[in-house]
Amino acid sequence: MQRYFIAPERFEAASVTITGDDAHHLVRVMRAKAGDQVIVSDGISREALVKLREPEKDRVEADIVEMLPLDREPExxxxxxxxxxxxxxxxxxxxxxxxxxxxxxxxxxxxxxxxxxxxxxxxxxxxxxxxxxxxxxxxxxxxxxxxxxxxxxxxxxxxxxxxxxxxxxxxxxxxxxxxxxxxxxxxxxxxxxxxxxxxxxxxxxxxxxxxxxxxxxxxxxxxxxxxxxxxxxxxxxxxxxxxxxxxxxxxxxxxxxxxxxxxxxxxxxxxxxxxxxxxxx
Known part of the structure; x- marks a missing residue:
């Protein structure tokens, strides 16, 4: 499953916003559509499985499906x-x-x-x-x-x-x-x-x-x-x-x-x- 790091301010309580090169990759390269799921992380303390809304040209909004554990970093x-x-x-x-x-x-x-x-x-x-x-x-x-x-x-x-x-x-x-x-x-x-x-x-x-x-x-x-x-x-x-x-x-x-x-x-x-x-x- 595709994974993207986004700025912490793009991570809200129930939704996230993917912009810039990541949005371009989703829309132009991956041909993402509404309903597709990806993983997003703020690179600090939050990571979530999200469901995409209808993608725009340089902006993709998504609803949080579930928060995921942060368990992939070395001790x-x-x-x-x-x-x-x-x-x-x-x-x-x-x-x-x-x-x-x-x-x-x-x-x-x-x-x-x-x-x-x-x-x-x-x-x-x-x-x-x-x-x-x-x-x-x-x-x-x-x-x-x-x-x-x-x-x-x-x-x-x-x-x-x-x-x-x-x-x-x-x-x-x-x-x-x-x-x-x-x-x-x-x-x-x-x-x-x-x-x-x-x-x-x-x-x-x-x-x-x-x-x-x-x-x-x-x-x-x-x-x-x-x-x-x-x-x-x-x-x-x-x-x-x-x-x-x-x-x-x-x-x-x-x-x-x-x-x-x-x-x-x-x-x-x-x-x-x-x-x-x-x-x-």
Whole structure:
């Protein structure tokens, strides 16, 4: 069944309004007619099965048939920090990462990044990335669209790393720590904190700055936030790895094989979600 994300203000008590490109897709591509049913989501807290009224050219109104549970998002929120790769590889990372279950994409520039940022084109590039994330989230039947940030500098990324519960930098020369053991350690620590908070009767914040800083699962608990940092085609320099470790990141290996930068992002994300129980049972 077709799924569309709409702005929260288009979501009313008993009806919804689909506009813009989504309305065009329904009317021109899907040839929708009155009585057809689709799923709509505001990407935050509401999702519903709706029945279409008579479609208009660039506007489709629909009546809510039933509200649906928000149960398709991972219990862990994975942030993919990707050093800008060449060509359209970033689009691939966003598309496939969204399908797999990433919660946030953070492009950044490191020492060996080849791509040159163009301030005049940056706005359009980010807009395209966000559109790709939206379409991939619809295709994968997710409850929300992952955020796609504007590119950061290396220094800005390391400052952001402190907001995550655990942060890892993937480094092909790492001979000790494997990502798997680090994931298990982070998940165990996060679970222990949740149990301790529940035992003390601490309820998660529902408003104010604490609420916006702590992503929540649909069931109400705080998500564990995990940051995975992926380098460019030429990899990280030793100094960058040292800087990352000084900022609280752990250097980890994805295995004995050398992966392309876009492959590393997908492999690391899949490993995290598998170990957290989101994939493979």
């Amino acid at each position: 862990v929120e994975v942030w993919i920090a990707q050093s800008l790769p060449k060509g359209d590889k970033m689009e691939l990372v966003i598309q496939k990462g969204t399908e797999i279950g990433a919660g946030r994409f953070i492009p950044f520039v490191s020492e060996r990044t080849v791509v040159q940022l163009d301030a005049k084109k940056e706005g359009k590039r980010i807009e395209r990335w966000q559109k790709i994330a939206k379409e991939a989230a619809e295709q994968a039947h997710r409850n929300r669209v992952p955020a796609v940030e504007a590119p950061l500098s290396w220094k800005q990324l390391l400052q952001l790393a402190g907001q995550a519960d655990a942060a890892w930098i993937c480094y092909e020369k790492e001979n000790g720590l494997q990502l798997r053991q680090q994931i298990q350690e982070a998940l165990s620590k996060g679970k222990a904190i949740r149990i301790d908070s529940a035992a003390q009767g601490e309820a998660p914040a529902t408003d104010g700055p604490e609420a916006s800083a702590k992503p929540q699962t649909e069931s109400g608990g705080d998500r564990i936030r995990l940051l995975l940092i992926i380098g460019p085609e030429g990899g990280f320099t030793e100094q960058e790895v040292a800087n990352a470790e000084a900022a609280g990141c752990r250097s980890v290996s994805l295995g004995r094989r050398i992966l392309r930068t876009e492959t590393a992002a997908m492999v690391g994300l899949t490993c995290i979600l598998y170990e957290s129980g989101e994939m493979g049972g």
